[in-house]
Amino acid sequence: MKKLMNSPDAFVDEMLAGLVAAHPSLVHEGRVVCRAGGARKGKVGIVSGGGAGHLPLFTGYVGEGLLDACAVGDVFAGPSVDSCVQAIHTADGERGVLRLYGNYGGDRMNFDLAGEMVEMDGIKTTTVLGTDDIASAAPEEGTRRRGVAGIIYAYKIAGAKAETGADLAEVTATAQAAVDAARTIGVALSPCQIPGAAKATFEIGPDEIEMGMGIHGEPGIWRDKLRSADDVADEMVRRLLADPVASPSGRVSVLVNSLGATPLEELFIVYRRVAALLKKEGLTIVRPLVGHYVTSMEMAGLSISLIHLDAEREKLLAAPCACPFWRV
Amino acid sequence: MKKLMNSPDAFVDEMLAGLVAAHPSLVHEGRVVCRAGGARKGKVGIVSGGGAGHLPLFTGYVGEGLLDACAVGDVFAGPSVDSCVQAIHTADGERGVLRLYGNYGGDRMNFDLAGEMVEMDGIKTTTVLGTDDIASAAPEEGTRRRGVAGIIYAYKIAGAKAETGADLAEVTATAQAAVDAARTIGVALSPCQIPGAAKATFEIGPDEIEMGMGIHGEPGIWRDKLRSADDVADEMVRRLLADPVASPSGRVSVLVNSLGATPLEELFIVYRRVAALLKKEGLTIVRPLVGHYVTSMEMAGLSISLIHLDAEREKLLAAPCACPFWRV
Amino acid sequence: MSITANTLRHAALRARDAAALAQDELNAADGRMGDGDTGVMLRRLFEAIAAAIPARENDIGLVFQACAKACASGTGSSLGTLVTVAMMTLAKATKGRGEIGWDELGGLLASVRDQMMARGGAKLGDKTIVDIIDAVAVAVMPCRTREEVVAAARKEARDTLDAYRDRPNKLGRARMFGDKTVGLDDPGMLAFSRLLAAVAA
Amino acid sequence: MSITANTLRHAALRARDAAALAQDELNAADGRMGDGDTGVMLRRLFEAIAAAIPARENDIGLVFQACAKACASGTGSSLGTLVTVAMMTLAKATKGRGEIGWDELGGLLASVRDQMMARGGAKLGDKTIVDIIDAVAVAVMPCRTREEVVAAARKEARDTLDAYRDRPNKLGRARMFGDKTVGLDDPGMLAFSRLLAAVAA
């Protein structure tokens, strides 16, 4: 796995430098990226973050109607506590800050510590954890699930809610409800490599696929010979629909997301089947997304995310937003 | 190179089905994709096309302020003459149709034949060929150069011109000027595979890079050990700037484009350097683009395109447009 | 006896069967210097042509036009388009004719060659299908009967393949392979010789 | 003699040197069940700590707080954050103190262990750094002098590594490797034992 880079140590900082150079709506200071205009006074702030290597996640979703700031660490390693503190400060518009990020042990420790630190500065914070990966734990253990691509729905919905002037408790509740309504499952076809690492994050045979693998190579549900796109899509959709949600409305949005190397051609082949399956189940698809939204660098594979929409979520999903990688 | 697909024969048709299912602004009939609203009467139509396997090119750029219709063939094989005819008919708003596509022998034969056929139906057509790949022929042989990623600038600029109500000759001249002002060079790190093919489109060592390779694996300028991102960017920019253009204005747009598997992280690392180099040359960058714009499925590598802007091109580049993969 | 619409109907069936038989050989030949699809493309193309030929049409030009139509929707490959060009050229040249003399065949092939060169940009000597058509066109030019045409065409096709084998391809995908194509048959030439052998059996 | 700010300054320098020496060993240990970065992370972290320790501060709590600050900006890795937690815990517990008795060390380590568990969610027996801190905390609890603490701690650290080696890791990245971690040292535990050996030399 070749990389166009200068040195593993400079990978993340040079990537952030390029990101903000290409997108003047973003600025960065160290490992924190925020809106060029800074925090908007009177709006609840939303911060996210985690390990680098998942672009457009996290930093690409900073913008109007989405996130206010992100803290990123090295590739696949959490942001430092200081970066988390800094991100929260940057996002603070004096109405409190929601920490909205994926459920990973290291990230949680750092954001929690940061939360306590900023509280001493008088900033009120709350936490909502992305827990959409249905392959990472059973439904009964929902809070142990990892957060993967589905979190971008929570960004969009909570971000739109915050723009309405809602208070911290409301934004937090809306974000939590969005996470609770989102489900994701992924398949991996080839690994990626952490810059500077001696070998790939995992090994997989030239004709194998792994169902349910996580975005850092966390083991999935099964590994077997590659199957047809329709067979793979069928199983993924079946698993997503079998996972219980509180009150399904019959309206969903769906995200068919490349983990990196899998091209748009294959995403559309899969989306075609997903759309047909959901239709057959009587579900209406609203604002589907197909593309590179949450990646693991050059990993091949894709994930399918489903979010069940109530009237409020559907409205918030349709609200205007503008960041380098998503615009409504 | 594993693919999530159902069968090589169904690859393109299923991909198109998924594309239009996900993007209601597009419709397709066979191998032709056009705007859902159909041709706008009184506007010069613009059609493009070529082999499939380059998404978002070509079909992804159909939309307001861009293309009216595209004809695609099998993966890396030209569209049939009939599809070209059909695309031209679909794009016809009774003010003539510009055929704007990459300079490849097969595509040219088919679009030329189609042009003669529709002329019998009273549709006036013109041709502008994308010839931006500076690695494919010397500057003196500019018309022999292949068309690669830089063509999307011609789509945008000609598309915006057509929306102004300009006539066929004006739109054609604007498109030709855009092509003449655009330069691209690519590097490849790994090959891709045509669905159903027994082997990859080319072979390249695990530590090698090829400078100047084309988007179907056409041989480039040199092949050597992988170098640092900055070294690679330096040479690419040097080659782009050394290629003479008619009247450089000091203002350029630049596209750092993934050929497929190369992730955004690496694109931004390269863009950071490209931006610094152009600045050092006294050039001002307008509306840079970084992402997956013209790919070769899962090929690893990237291309850098530069377009020199005069006042009109800069204005047209900034004009509103909306397609699934580019919005202004 | 001259060439009629019926001659074409029979030829189309033979060409279809020959293309099916030659599929793997042509794919393999193309695989050595291209994308390995010449055989499969040609099989599909001649299936479409055979299916599209009108059963009762006597106008040779209209028969060729139906063939051209079938080709135009069937493929976007270079060779496929060149076959379309050939069919269109023949359609124009024979429009309104119920029969054609065997002595006209050389001239018709020559205009096919010229149109293909005009469309595809190949030059004589580039080692493409154009070279074998050119050679056969010249060879059958003096022929007056079916027997003469068949004998001259078959011999010339074989000779041309042999003559070009040890020269490099200079056009299209195959050109990228440069001197590696020395010793190999050009897939388009090979395809023409196989079809000719079947039609002229 | 008791523990003073000066004791910490000396310890920090020894820890920094030990972390540098152990870098490759720890990377290799982590490479077998994780992402192979424990060593490099720890070296950087203790370089930052050694550089951040105030030269003239006598308040032990403030010395630890400076260490915590250095950690917080240095790393986002799990172990790095746990070291930050340890420093913060010690800072809070010793704020305003100019000296600490060696008999207090067991209690301090126990609260470090508790805070790490509260933050990181590890349970005793998961085979993490928490287990070795727990074991050492319990072992030094009855000790009254530096000599007693050093002897008990070094022995207990070795014994704990030995005791856990043939058990599987149950937490974090290493958990994914399941029974493949049997026979291997946990990199966090190994790191603690190397630092301890250096500080308690």
Ligand SMILES: Nc1ncnc2c1ncn2[C@@H]1O[C@H](COP(=O)(O)OP(=O)(O)O)[C@@H](O)[C@H]1O
């Ligand atoms: N421009 C051209 N002019 C003449 N012959 C051509 C041209 N391009 C291709 N050919 C012929 O077509 C053959 C390749 O056909 P095919 O494999 O169907 O095309 P493709 O390269 O599109 O896959 C070549 O061997 C050559 O004889």
Ligand SMILES: Nc1ncnc2c1ncn2[C@@H]1O[C@H](COP(=O)(O)OP(=O)(O)O)[C@@H](O)[C@H]1O
């Ligand atoms: N949640 C946790 N609780 C206790 N110890 C942990 C926890 N997570 C990691 N560790 C310890 O940290 C070590 C790994 O450290 P390091 O390689 O720096 O972290 P990372 O896994 O982030 O790369 C493990 O061997 C383990 O001892």
Ligand SMILES: [Mg+2]
């Ligand atoms: Mg790590």
Ligand SMILES: [Mg+2]
């Ligand atoms: Mg082909």
Ligand SMILES: [Mg+2]
């Ligand atoms: Mg071919």
Ligand SMILES: [Mg+2]
């Ligand atoms: Mg590690």
